[in-house]
Every structure is written in C-alpha cells, then in structure tokens.
Amino acid sequence: MDQLLDRVLTVNDQFWQWGIIPLIVVVSLLYLALTRGVQFRLLGQMFRGLREDPGDLPDGTRNISAFQAFAVSSAARVGTGNIVGVSTAIALGGPGAVFWMWLMALVVAGAAFAESTLAQVYKERTPAGGFKGGPAYYMKHGLGLPWMGVVFSVILIFTYPFSFNMVQANTFTAAVNESLDGMGVAVGDASSLVIGIVLAAVTAAVIFGGLKRIAHVTQVAVPFMALVYLAIGTAVVAINADRLPEAVASIFNSAFGIEQFAGATLGTVIMMGVRRGMFSNEGGMGSAPNAGATAAVSHPVKQGLTQAFGVYFDTLFLCSISALIILTTDPVYGDADVNLVTRGVEASLGGWALHIMALILVLFTFTSVVGNYYYGQSSIEYMTERPAVINGLRVIVVALVFLGSVASLDTVWSFADVTMGLMATVNLIALLGLTGVAVKVLRDYDKQRKAGLDPVFTRESVPGLKGMQVWEPETEAAVPVRD
Known part of the structure; x- marks a missing residue:
C-alpha cells in the first residue's frame, strides 16, 4: 500500500510540474493580455464592489452581498x-519561495477574476430568489457540457468538504492541544476526542443553518482573525525591524538562485513557491466561484474583481506577514515539520503568544471547514436539490470533521493533493474555452464606466451571448457613478 501511494505521489508531482502549473500560467497570462491587466488597472473597483447593496429577497430578508460572498470564499482560502x-515552503525552498508566491498571486488574479465573472454570468436562481453557481454551471450553460460539470463537482466534493476538512480538523485539534499543553493541561487521545466532539457540534450548528448562516459567521470571523494575525505579525516584525532589510534581500536573492538554502535548487524554490501559493489563494482552482456566484451584484465583473482581490488578500497580505515573521526571527531551513511561524512568534513575544497563535489557527481552520463545506453543497446542488441528499452531505461532513480530529491524515492529505490537481485542470480547460465570454463582459463593464455610469448588466448587454439563466432586462437603466 505504501509503495502504491509513493508511486501515485511521484506521478502527481510530475503532473503538477509539467501539467497543472504550466496550464495555470498559460491561462493566467492569456487573461492578463486579453483583459489588459484587469487585476492591476481596476484595483480601485475591487474595493468599491465590496460595498454594493445586494437588495432584498422576495421574503423580505437580505440577499447575499458581494462582501459576504467574498467572506465565504476567503473563509475557505484563509487557513493552514x-x-x-x-x-513549509520556506523550510524546503528557502526565502525565494516567497517571491514566487507573490508573482503567482499577481498573475493568477486574472484567472480568479475570470472564473468568478463567468460564475456570475451563468448563475441560476434558487427557489428562495437568491443565486447559485460556479464552474459546473459555466461548464453546463457556457460550454454546453453538463457532464463536465458533473465531473468537476464530484472531484470538488472529494477534495474540499471531505479531504481538506479532515486535514483542517486535524490542525484545529493540534492547535488546541498545543495551547492546553502550554497551560499545563494533560493532552492526548482523550483531549483530542473532546475537541473533536466540540468541533463537530459547532460545525453542525453552522452548516445545518444553510448559506445565510455560513455567510453571517464568516463575514464576522474572517476580518477579525485577519486583523488579529496582522497585528501579531506587525508586532513581531517591529521588534525585529533591524533584520527586515536582510529578510527582504534574502527573498529576492534566493528567488533567482543567487543564494541557496537547505540545498534547494532554483527549480525547487520556484516549485515550492508556485505550488504553495496556488494551495493558499486557490486562484484558478475553481473553488471560489462557487461562493462568488451567490452574490447579488449589478454586473458580473464587479464580483470578478472582488474575488480577484481575495487572491491579493490571501497571498500579498496574510502569507507575506507569515513570511516576514519567519525571516526576521532566525529561521531553520530544511525541516518541514517545524512550524516556523509559531516558533518566530514565541521567540519574539514570549510563551503567552502561543495561545494567541492557537486561537488564530483555530479560527483559520474552523472558517475553512465551513467554507469548504459550502463548496460541497454547491456541487451537490448542481446535481440534485433533494433535501435528503444535502442533509446527507452535512452529516458526512460533520462525521469526517470528527474523524479528522482524532486520526492520522498523511494518506488523506496525499489524496487531496491529487484531486486538487485534477479539479484545477478541469476548471482551467473551461476557462480557456470561455475566454471570449469573459472578455466581452469586461468590455461592456469598461464601456459603461467610461460613460460615467455604474455598470448594470442584462442579457442584451453583450449581443450573441447565450446560456444565461438570469440577468433579465430591468426597467431601470445604468445610473451615474456615485464614488
């Protein structure tokens, strides 16, 4: 069994190196060129879109806002x-891996923009009057390939709500146990069992409440945990400010092989940065569009820009602060099992900070669990909306969260790495096939902005565009921009 797993992982590594990473680079560069660098030239619009009023549902309750959809996708992105x-990236690839994470985020934000814009274009209306969508829906309505959507959905379910949630639950339990151990409380199988029961119960309380409860939880938790972590990181960097120039220099020197760390070749440095960056920000993976499609916005491009900002938020903000914590606190390269961030925080702020780090990890992993679950629900709803099936998914997710809290997960993580690569491949192929749609919709947005209007999209906005399930013509036209 171990030999079979090793062989699968070897093939998977080659698939990532020669298949997935070149494909994501090609797709991202293509969108960079066709959209004239949308992720750079419309940076200001990313922030404005977060404030858009979603309006009310037919029952009088509020629709899902652009910010809530952003929070749900960020909840899944922002994690371990x-x-x-x-x-791990710095331990194995040296400081240069950080540069490639940055570069990948800047480039892949174009693909992130495209996938969430397309998810908006081809979203469907729910019975309650809200929206649902994602890659499976633009494969079905945009490409006319419903079977491709089924393949994508099945792969996503095994990747996010199943495998990734078990890994996140395991990290959650380890963080709590570490904090309890620091307070002198005995930890072991018994404590892990109790932690697992509590986590499973809280997870059930949130996910059985549906998308609105998930959105309300994440819109509070995501900003809070990000601000706490940024505050901790800023304090560590400030204490070690004298080492900051050296840390930044090491990132660029190692990135191009001028300096090597832990025996890492230039290829290893690039691979660790790019691969870990993709795992962290999920740009082009096809996960975030499932949340992005639920937002009530006046134009698909608005949510595409909001989700592109999610890539920046994840990598350029949160991953960067992690990197600076490590690089300003005398890191030890070569040991991937050591959490260099926690070690750096403890060295700079003292043992009490370990409890804060445990709280941060707990929040990061819990919000990832509920965000990952929603991706699974979205995929299930593409194939069937039977309540029994959706509730069955919820029960399985709660059970796997408990199991992940008490089990060893090396095999599960390896399996998730394989399915994540397959999921990205299917989504990127779809993005290639729909480049014309994304570009035309963006041109409509640019045209309205140039005319001084707050862009509004309807089925007639782009002549010849077919397959849309919503975006019926409204009686009110676009209105002047109110900045």
Whole structure:
C-alpha cells in the first residue's frame, strides 16, 4: 500500500510540474493580455464592489452581498496554508519561495477574476430568489457540457468538504492541544476526542443553518482573525525591524538562485513557491466561484474583481506577514515539520503568544471547514436539490470533521493533493474555452464606466451571448457613478 501511494505521489508531482502549473500560467497570462491587466488597472473597483447593496429577497430578508460572498470564499482560502503552508515552503525552498508566491498571486488574479465573472454570468436562481453557481454551471450553460460539470463537482466534493476538512480538523485539534499543553493541561487521545466532539457540534450548528448562516459567521470571523494575525505579525516584525532589510534581500536573492538554502535548487524554490501559493489563494482552482456566484451584484465583473482581490488578500497580505515573521526571527531551513511561524512568534513575544497563535489557527481552520463545506453543497446542488441528499452531505461532513480530529491524515492529505490537481485542470480547460465570454463582459463593464455610469448588466448587454439563466432586462437603466 505504501509503495502504491509513493508511486501515485511521484506521478502527481510530475503532473503538477509539467501539467497543472504550466496550464495555470498559460491561462493566467492569456487573461492578463486579453483583459489588459484587469487585476492591476481596476484595483480601485475591487474595493468599491465590496460595498454594493445586494437588495432584498422576495421574503423580505437580505440577499447575499458581494462582501459576504467574498467572506465565504476567503473563509475557505484563509487557513493552514497561510501559516503552515508558508512555513513549509520556506523550510524546503528557502526565502525565494516567497517571491514566487507573490508573482503567482499577481498573475493568477486574472484567472480568479475570470472564473468568478463567468460564475456570475451563468448563475441560476434558487427557489428562495437568491443565486447559485460556479464552474459546473459555466461548464453546463457556457460550454454546453453538463457532464463536465458533473465531473468537476464530484472531484470538488472529494477534495474540499471531505479531504481538506479532515486535514483542517486535524490542525484545529493540534492547535488546541498545543495551547492546553502550554497551560499545563494533560493532552492526548482523550483531549483530542473532546475537541473533536466540540468541533463537530459547532460545525453542525453552522452548516445545518444553510448559506445565510455560513455567510453571517464568516463575514464576522474572517476580518477579525485577519486583523488579529496582522497585528501579531506587525508586532513581531517591529521588534525585529533591524533584520527586515536582510529578510527582504534574502527573498529576492534566493528567488533567482543567487543564494541557496537547505540545498534547494532554483527549480525547487520556484516549485515550492508556485505550488504553495496556488494551495493558499486557490486562484484558478475553481473553488471560489462557487461562493462568488451567490452574490447579488449589478454586473458580473464587479464580483470578478472582488474575488480577484481575495487572491491579493490571501497571498500579498496574510502569507507575506507569515513570511516576514519567519525571516526576521532566525529561521531553520530544511525541516518541514517545524512550524516556523509559531516558533518566530514565541521567540519574539514570549510563551503567552502561543495561545494567541492557537486561537488564530483555530479560527483559520474552523472558517475553512465551513467554507469548504459550502463548496460541497454547491456541487451537490448542481446535481440534485433533494433535501435528503444535502442533509446527507452535512452529516458526512460533520462525521469526517470528527474523524479528522482524532486520526492520522498523511494518506488523506496525499489524496487531496491529487484531486486538487485534477479539479484545477478541469476548471482551467473551461476557462480557456470561455475566454471570449469573459472578455466581452469586461468590455461592456469598461464601456459603461467610461460613460460615467455604474455598470448594470442584462442579457442584451453583450449581443450573441447565450446560456444565461438570469440577468433579465430591468426597467431601470445604468445610473451615474456615485464614488
């Protein structure tokens, strides 16, 4: 069994190196060129879109806002990858891996923009009057390939609500146990069992409440945990400010092989940065559009820009603060099992900060669990909306969260890495096939902005565009921009 797993992982590594990463680079550069650098030239619009009023549902309750959809996708993005993933990348690839994470985020934000814009274009209306969508829907309505949507949905379910949630639950339990151990409380199988029960119960309380409860939880938790972590990181960097120039220099010197760390070749440095960056920000993976499609916005491009900002938020903000914590606190390269972020925080702020780091990891992992679950629900709803099936998914997710809290997960993580690569491949192929749609919709947005209007999209906005399930013509036209 171990030999079979090793062989699968070897093939998977080659698939990532020669298949997935070149594909994401090609797709991202293509969108960079066709959209004239949309992720750079419309940076200001990313922030404005977060404030858009979503309006009310037919029952009088509020619709899902652009910010809530952003919070749900960020909840899934922001997790152990921002702390443990960065630590692993630097431990194995040296400081230069951080540069490639940055570069990948800047480039892949174009693909992130495209996938969430397309998810908005081809979204469907729910019975309650809200919206649902994602890659499966633009594969069905945009490409006319419903079977491709089924393949994508099945892969996503095994990747996010199943495998990734078990890994996140395991990290959650480890963080709580570490904090309890620091307070002198005995930890072991019994404590892990109790933690697992509590986590499973809280997860059930949130996910059985549906998308609105998930959105309300994440819109509070995501900004809070990000601000706390940024405050901790800023304090560590300030204490070690004298080492900041050296840390920044090491990132650029190592990135191009001028300096090597832990025996890492230039290829290893690039691979660790690019791969860990993709795992962290999920740009082009096809996960975030499932949340992005739920937002009530006046134009698909608005949510595309908001989700592109999510890539920046994840990598350029949170991953960068992790990297600077590590690089300003005398890191030890070569040992991927050591959490260099936690070690750096403890060295700078003292043992009490370990409890704060445990709280941050707990929040990061819990919000990832509920965000990952929603991606699974969205995929299930593409195939069937039977309540029994959706509730069955919820029960399975709660059970796997408990199991992940008490089990060893090396095999599960390896499996998730394989399915994540397959999911990205299917989504990127779809993005290639729909480049014309994304570009035309963006041109309509640019045209309205140039005319001084707050862009409004309808089925007639782009002549010849077919397959849209919503975006019926409204009686009111676009109105002047109110900045």
